[in-house]
Amino acid sequence: MNILTFDIEEWALEAGRKGGARPEKIAEYDRLLDQLLEILSARKIHATCFCTGLMATKYPQILHRLVENGHEIACHSNVHTWCNKMSREEMQEDTHAAVDALEQCIGEKIKGYRAPAFSITAQNPYAFEILAQNGIEYDASIFPAERDFGGFPSFGYDVPTRVQYKGIEIKEYPIPLLHFGKWKTAYSGGGYFRLFPYYLIRRTMNKADYAMTYFHINDLISEPTKLMSREAYESYFKEPGTLINRYKRFIKSNIGTGDAMTKLIRLLRQNDFVTIAQADMKINWNEAPVIKL
Ligand SMILES: [Zn+2]
Numbered sequence: 001m002n003i004l005t006f007d008i009e010e011w012a013l014e015a016g017r018k019g020g021a022r023p024e025k026i027a028e029y030d031r032l033l034d035q036l037l038e039i040l041s042a043r044k045i046h047a048t049c050f051c052t053g054l055m056a057t058k059y060p061q062i063l064h065r066l067v068e069n070g071h072e073i074a075c076h077s078n079v080h081t082w083c084n085k086m087s088r089e090e091m092q093e094d095t096h097a098a099v100d101a102l103e104q105c106i107g108e109k110i111k112g113y114r115a116p117a118f119s120i121t122a123q124n125p126y127a128f129e130i131l132a133q134n135g136i137e138y139d140a141s142i143f144p145a146e147r148d149f150g151g152f153p154s155f156g157y158d159v160p161t162r163v164q165y166k167g168i169e170i171k172e173y174p175i176p177l178l179h180f181g182k183w184k185t186a187y188s189g190g191g192y193f194r195l196f197p198y199y200l201i202r203r204t205m206n207k208a209d210y211a212m213t214y215f216h217i218n219d220l221i222s223e224p225t226k227l228m229s230r231e232a233y234e235s236y237f238k239e240p241g242t243l244i245n246r247y248k249r250f251i252k253s254n255i256g257t258g259d260a261m262t263k264l265i266r267l268l269r270q271n272d273f274v275t276i277a278q279a280d281m282k283i284n285w286n287e288a289p290v291i292k293l
Helices: 012-014 023-042 053-058 058-067 090-108 127-133 188-196 198-209 230-237 243-255 257-270 276-282
Strands: 005-008 050-053 070-076 163-164 168-173 175-180 183-186 290-292
Touching: 012 023, 012 053, 023 058, 023 257, 050 053, 050 058, 050 090, 053 058, 053 090, 058 070, 058 090, 070 090, 070 276, 090 127, 127 163, 127 168, 183 188, 198 257, 230 243
Parallel strands: 005 050, 050 070, 163 290
Antiparallel strands: 163 168, 175 183
16 A cells, blocks of 8 residues: 655745745746646545645635645644644644644545644644644554654554554554665655665665655655755754754755656556545554554
8 A cells, every 4th residue: 555645845845934934936836836737636546635834824715725636634733843842842842733734725524634844743742632632533643764854763663553642543554665674764755766776766665665745845746856955954944054964954855856757656656555635544554553652
């Protein structure tokens, strides 16, 4: 079973820049979204789109288009602040605002959540309690391997799992991993999707009982990204924007960018995908592993 997911935030982040949104950037995001929606509709594939609350308030027309095309809307926080950079109260406020904005925009209950930058970790398991309090039934925030930011290597599972925390339960769809003996790595989204060869990604997905892709629109842009300014880096990553940190990010975000969209289109032509809501009906949750945090 292959699940297709996208995180939708770029338009709203661009609008939040000092000086406002650059029209050429917005046009580029629009063009990539058009291209994606076209191929998904031709292949009759639906995706789960994790949108920020700000996308619903500032760009509701994009969410309406996604819904009209049969895609599932889920929550990707309100303003894209990472959960592990917020206090419990701040995350509660952010999640409440996001779910409220998304539900108002599409007129349907929001059931799914993905934290920005996979920022539910061993340090903030109370995040699950906040999600349950806001009516969230499933989460797709766990990156069960080492990662620069976020990541939950001790989670131990890369298949659908029932997470229990202080009397609540959330269905977890973690990022699937590619296992090379003891070494494990993500492969099905972001920079990893650009890094690994197409045949390896496709073969791993087809062999697995469970796979889930994850893309931001930015992951599909073919122009190399520029070195971020110190100010932009610090406002996004919430850590010192030293030259070394900025160069590391520059190299990572430019690995294989050129063919990410081509690769994704090829994958969409050759494989079937479902949304998380569709996957949810196929999973036998009674047999899923249970994790108590
Ligand atoms: Zn994001």
